[in-house]
Amino acid sequence: MFLMRFTERAYVAYSEEDVKNSFRSAVRLTFSNSHFNPDLGADLYHEYLDEYEYSDEIGFDGLMLNEHHNTPTCMGAAMNLEAAILARTTKQAKIILLGNPLPIFDNPVRLAEELAEIDMISRGRLVSGFVRGTGIESWATNTNPAHNRERFAEAHDLIIKTWTTPGPFRWEGKHYQFRVVNPFERPLQKPHPPVWIPGVGSPETIVWCAHHHYPYIYLETDPQVTLDLMAIYAKAAREVGYEPGPQNFGYLVRIHVQDTDEKAYKVGEGFLVGNAGVGRVPLPGDFMTPPGYNSREATKKLLEQYRHALRPDPLYGGVDAAGWEKVVESNRVIVGSPDTVIKKVRQVLSALRPGILGVWTNDGTISHKDTMRCLQLMEKEVLPALKEMGKEFNLPGPFEQAP
Amino acid sequence: MPTVEPHEQFIEVAGAQIHLLKGGQGKPLVIFHSVEGNLGWRSYHRQLAQDFTVYAPTLPGFGLSQRPPWLETFADLTRFSLWLVQELGLQKVSLLGHFIGGWLAAEVAVVCPQMIERLILVDAAGIQPQQGEIADIFLHGQEGTKRLVYFDPQQMPEYQELFGRKPTPEEREIQVQNQENAIRYCWKPYMYDRSLPWLLPRVHLPTLIVWGREDQIVPLECGELYRQAIPESRLAVIDRCGHCPPLEKPEEFTRLVREFLQGAS
Numbered sequence: 001m002f003l004m005r006f007t008e009r010a011y012v013a014y015s016e017e018d019v020k021n022s023f024r025s026a027v028r029l030t031f032s033n034s035h036f037n038p039d040l041g042a043d044l045y046h047e048y049l050d051e052y053e054y055s056d057e058i059g060f061d062g063l064m065l066n067e068h069h070n071t072p073t074c075m076g077a078a079m080n081l082e083a084a085i086l087a088r089t090t091k092q093a094k095i096i097l098l099g100n101p102l103p104i105f106d107n108p109v110r111l112a113e114e115l116a117e118i119d120m121i122s123r124g125r126l127v128s129g130f131v132r133g134t135g136i137e138s139w140a141t142n143t144n145p146a147h148n149r150e151r152f153a154e155a156h157d158l159i160i161k162t163w164t165t166p167g168p169f170r171w172e173g174k175h176y177q178f179r180v181v182n183p184f185e186r187p188l189q190k191p192h193p194p195v196w197i198p199g200v201g202s203p204e205t206i207v208w209c210a211h212h213h214y215p216y217i218y219l220e221t222d223p224q225v226t227l228d229l230m231a232i233y234a235k236a237a238r239e240v241g242y243e244p245g246p247q248n249f250g251y252l253v254r255i256h257v258q259d260t261d262e263k264a265y266k267v268g269e270g271f272l273v274g275n276a277g278v279g280r281v282p283l284p285g286d287f288m289t290p291p292g293y294n295s296r297e298a299t300k301k302l303l304e305q306y307r308h309a310l311r312p313d314p315l316y317g318g319v320d321a322a323g324w325e326k327v328v329e330s331n332r333v334i335v336g337s338p339d340t341v342i343k344k345v346r347q348v349l350s351a352l353r354p355g356i357l358g359v360w361t362n363d364g365t366i367s368h369k370d371t372m373r374c375l376q377l378m379e380k381e382v383l384p385a386l387k388e389m390g391k392e393f394n395l396p397g398p399f400e401q402a403p
Numbered sequence: 404m405p406t407v408e409p410h411e412q413f414i415e416v417a418g419a420q421i422h423l424l425k426g427g428q429g430k431p432l433v434i435f436h437s438v439e440g441n442l443g444w445r446s447y448h449r450q451l452a453q454d455f456t457v458y459a460p461t462l463p464g465f466g467l468s469q470r471p472p473w474l475e476t477f478a479d480l481t482r483f484s485l486w487l488v489q490e491l492g493l494q495k496v497s498l499l500g501h502f503i504g505g506w507l508a509a510e511v512a513v514v515c516p517q518m519i520e521r522l523i524l525v526d527a528a529g530i531q532p533q534q535g536e537i538a539d540i541f542l543h544g545q546e547g548t549k550r551l552v553y554f555d556p557q558q559m560p561e562y563q564e565l566f567g568r569k570p571t572p573e574e575r576e577i578q579v580q581n582q583e584n585a586i587r588y589c590w591k592p593y594m595y596d597r598s599l600p601w602l603l604p605r606v607h608l609p610t611l612i613v614w615g616r617e618d619q620i621v622p623l624e625c626g627e628l629y630r631q632a633i634p635e636s637r638l639a640v641i642d643r644c645g646h647c648p649p650l651e652k653p654e655e656f657t658r659l660v661r662e663f664l665q666g667a668s
Contacts, residue, residue: 296579
């Protein structure tokens, strides 16, 4: 099993009132950057990079980064920069980018170049994930949401061709046109860095992913719903002639360890202001999914096809909206002493059988000090136990068995 | 008195089925709707249909009209609309458009002025204001935009009929589809064509520009810019009226339009 560590790198030095006073009371997109203090930002970037470097030292297999725009909930607005730093400063762990939001790039060839550099600087440790981005990414970069999926697919095809086909060649697509595609620097890994796709369950993406043999990482989806979504992947994989295994699936879950259950429960509550922001003020729905962002016809067709198999999330509104007690009870966030966490993760792994486990160690108001303690406890007790569990349950990751 | 109720039909344009309401008799008047799509045969249609044959097509991708897959941009929409008028079997028409429909009418007039007899632009998008901004209806969302559109919803005779109840799931689906379609055509640059003001001086057509004085979507300044750019135009401003004169002040609006169009006979 492949173990990767993640945090969204939150910024929380603002108030609920600040959010409520922003345009449409949104913590993302229109929340004024006048609330950002670059002095504090500088400290936070250093702390977050320190945490990732320590995660490399203590035996995580991967360091997972993500990217969002116009939001204090994730300081990774230029994720590839952080990846480039970690490519140089870490030694063992893979650098897992989940992922670059392809539709917002007007020049995917430049992105292919950046990723090739990261792959070489890391000496072949890059995993290049791609995402469509939330609607916020479309708003923030003024990318037409109606073209989101088309641009995702075309940019992906262009990047893969750039990495695998000797240049120069010409690209005349619907959304991208280039006279001379011939970036001189090519990735170290052959045929190209592995591609993994994270998401929260768009059936269209899952099917696309299965058809490409790309592992799909379920981002803290409800366990039962995750099983439904895995079935969609498996069906699509069989359609193109292969049987997927644990190596095709990843699961990201928030896991925070402290010396005692009580302390972990108290500190872990800081997760709740991670994704949702301080005050957990609900975002306008059309900010996250503007009209056109989801191709309605294709989505409707797929939902009809799989409606019988898809259950609604039992936590209404998901982790970001539910109460702390409910979230912990349902294992959507796992907190506790090392023993408690090991037991709870065991339940999740036995039920979902992912070959990749994303360990979201901290977020929101969880301090750097508490995070470092969490990582220390993980090194001594949790990571060795999880690795054993992976063997016990026979959960090969994508580097042990090709997806 | 001629009939003022419409006949509903579909016509084929560029392989797409286009929904059309047609009613009345007299010289042809083609009306291009705004971002919310074809709201049906409203009182201003009825009133104008007493003196003109009113054609109210649903633009491609909105409501019941299909969008050919190649139709992605406002320029595509302009060329498609020329074809649409051609398929109506009309040689020469008067053209009226509101907001993006007004923008479309202006673009059509620039490309093919010989097809048009008289032009009516109502709180039209299409020109970038020099001082203010065209409100970002996409960013404001549906509810936020609704608050900006009307100066006083109480004075709208058809308010209850249009907005007095919760939309059915089918109506909601069409609303989302219309929003998606408006986003597809108008996302960037948002609601204007940088070259349009430079091309409008070729439009030597009698042109009426109608604006609600309290328009909070497209500033009145844009009405003035249209007036300056189109040689034979005049600007009529309706007081105590927001972005949507055809719905908010239908009597005054249709009086202005009728008088202007009858000047052609």
